[in-house]
Amino acid sequence: MSDTSRHPSHELVEEYVLDLLEGAERANFEARLALDPGLAQGVVAAREALAASALSTPVALPPGLKARVMAHAVVAPAPSAATTETKILPFAPTRRSRAPLWLGAALAASLLAIVKLSADLKQQRATTTEALAAVVRSAAVVGQRDSMIARLTDPSLELVTLASTGDARPALKVYLDRKRRTALLSVASLETAPTGQAYQLWFIVDGKPVPSVTFNPGTDGRALVQDVALPEGTVVATAVTREPTGGSPAPTSPVLFVGSLKAEK
Amino acid sequence: MSHAAVRSEPEDATLVLAMTQGDAAAMSALYDRYAPNLLGLALRITREQADAEEVVVDTFAQAWRDAARFESERGSVAAWLATIARSRALDTVRSQARRGRLADAAEAEGVSNTAPAMGSAFPSPVANLLADERSRRIRDALMVLPDTQRIALDLAYFEGLSQTEIAERLGEPLGTIKTRVRLGLRKMRELLTALGPGGAG
Numbered sequence: 001m002s003d004t005s006r007h008p009s010h011e012l013v014e015e016y017v018l019d020l021l022e023g024a025e026r027a028n029f030e031a032r033l034a035l036d037p038g039l040a041q042g043v044v045a046a047r048e049a050l051a052a053s054a055l056s057t058p059v060a061l062p063p064g065l066k067a068r069v070m071a072h073a074v075v076a077p078a079p080s081a082a083t084t085e086t087k088i089l090p091f092a093p094t095r096r097s098r099a100p101l102w103l104g105a106a107l108a109a110s111l112l113a114i115v116k117l118s119a120d121l122k123q124q125r126a127t128t129t130e131a132l133a134a135v136v137r138s139a140a141v142v143g144q145r146d147s148m149i150a151r152l153t154d155p156s157l158e159l160v161t162l163a164s165t166g167d168a169r170p171a172l173k174v175y176l177d178r179k180r181r182t183a184l185l186s187v188a189s190l191e192t193a194p195t196g197q198a199y200q201l202w203f204i205v206d207g208k209p210v211p212s213v214t215f216n217p218g219t220d221g222r223a224l225v226q227d228v229a230l231p232e233g234t235v236v237a238t239a240v241t242r243e244p245t246g247g248s249p250a251p252t253s254p255v256l257f258v259g260s261l262k263a264e265k
Numbered sequence: 266m267s268h269a270a271v272r273s274e275p276e277d278a279t280l281v282l283a284m285t286q287g288d289a290a291a292m293s294a295l296y297d298r299y300a301p302n303l304l305g306l307a308l309r310i311t312r313e314q315a316d317a318e319e320v321v322v323d324t325f326a327q328a329w330r331d332a333a334r335f336e337s338e339r340g341s342v343a344a345w346l347a348t349i350a351r352s353r354a355l356d357t358v359r360s361q362a363r364r365g366r367l368a369d370a371a372e373a374e375g376v377s378n379t380a381p382a383m384g385s386a387f388p389s390p391v392a393n394l395l396a397d398e399r400s401r402r403i404r405d406a407l408m409v410l411p412d413t414q415r416i417a418l419d420l421a422y423f424e425g426l427s428q429t430e431i432a433e434r435l436g437e438p439l440g441t442i443k444t445r446v447r448l449g450l451r452k453m454r455e456l457l458t459a460l461g462p463g464g465a466g
Contacts, residue, residue, distance in 0.1 A: 014446055048344050058305050069326075070289065070293060
């Protein structure tokens with residue numbers, strides 16, 4: 001990663017460790033923190049200083065406190081054990097659908113009709129099939145567009161505009177659908193990545209970058225990536241870096257764009 | 266910090282790792298190392314012995330539950346425990362709606378504008394601080410901090426006030442408070458670094 005020590009976020013380390021950053025400012029800081037080892041180092045050092053100071057006034061322990069601590073804590077199951085429980089659900093017979101009955105009848109009726117008319121329709125069949133296929137294709141496209149429009153106009157959708165960390169002014173927007181745990185990435189005016197490289201989207205979860213899709217705009221600078229899966233956990237920000245084609249498990253280059261999300265309800 | 270800080274961090278991390286396997290002895294050892302310091306921190310925030318003890322109980326309960334989530338690259342075990350304890354103590358104070366009452370009391374006593382502040386000796390009700398050389402050295406080092414910076418840090422860390430609230434409390438501009446917090450913590454880091462390895466942890 002390149003030298004990012006002069007980034008304004010470094011001026012916010014003290015406020016961050018004291019929990020004095022809020023909202024978007026905090027989310028932006030955490031997004032950068034997840035991708036900037038120098039910043040992370042500064043945060044660790046500041047936390048250690050605070051802890052050393054805060055813990056510099058030991059007091060005598062009252063009798064019985066240790067017993068309370070041990071009883072209270074150890075009675076609870078260890079975390080690794082607690083989270084691996086598998087729920088066993090009661091078996092429920094699959095509800096039989098009625099669809100095959102009427103569908104079968106309809107198919108049978110259609111078959112008879114087709115047989116009866118087969119001779120007359122023989123000449124027209126090829127044309128009809130072709131037209132039907134075209135209609136189906138068109139319907140699919142329209143359906144996809146309708147679906148996308150419906151999703152983009154869903155009031156629960158969250159729009160995150162990723163701001164450039166440099167001088168470039170491309171527009172990157174992420175439409176988040178937290179209910180379906182998917183996102184749509186829209187890119188405009190972004191230059192194509194150099195040969196052997198691609199842009200990679202990251203979601204920041206628990207202070208760590210989680211790799212997502214790679215993308216590359218066309219010559220018109222545009223790209224649209226649908227159905228991007230959201231990772232598990234609370235996503236607090238998104239970011240984009242440039243990585244080798246195929247993507248990286250962890251960022252290897254500076255953050256180009258970053259955008260914070262609203263706090264998840 | 267007490268004898269805790271002179272221990273090597275890998276040992277602490279090893280204890281936490283053992284806790285993830287349900288090792289109660291590891292938890293007991295961690296308690297012996299850090300409980301006096303954590304109780305001191307909790308007392309500083311809650312100002313009541315019973316509340317502070319409850320905070321220590323809760324802190325170790327959470328450490329036990331969340332041991333698997335501890336990541337040494339994000340800081341020391343001491344800092345991790347301090348973060349938990351501070352959060353629990355502030356929750357306690359807030360949940361009891363005591364902040365206003367405590368602030369009034371503190372103001373009446375002149376606490377906000379004088380001692381105790383970051384790194385200074387808190388006049389504990391139990392008043393029997395452990396004689397610990399390292400803790401004393403840390404406290405002495407931090408006494409070099411200008412009062413204005415120590416007070417701003419104190420209000421942010423021990424009372425959990427926002428910078429706006431600190432500005433209102435002290436009747437100072439917000440920008441001034443931000444500067445004090447920033448410079449104060451940076452100075453603190455420098456002072457503790459000067460104490461040598463482990464000075465800040």
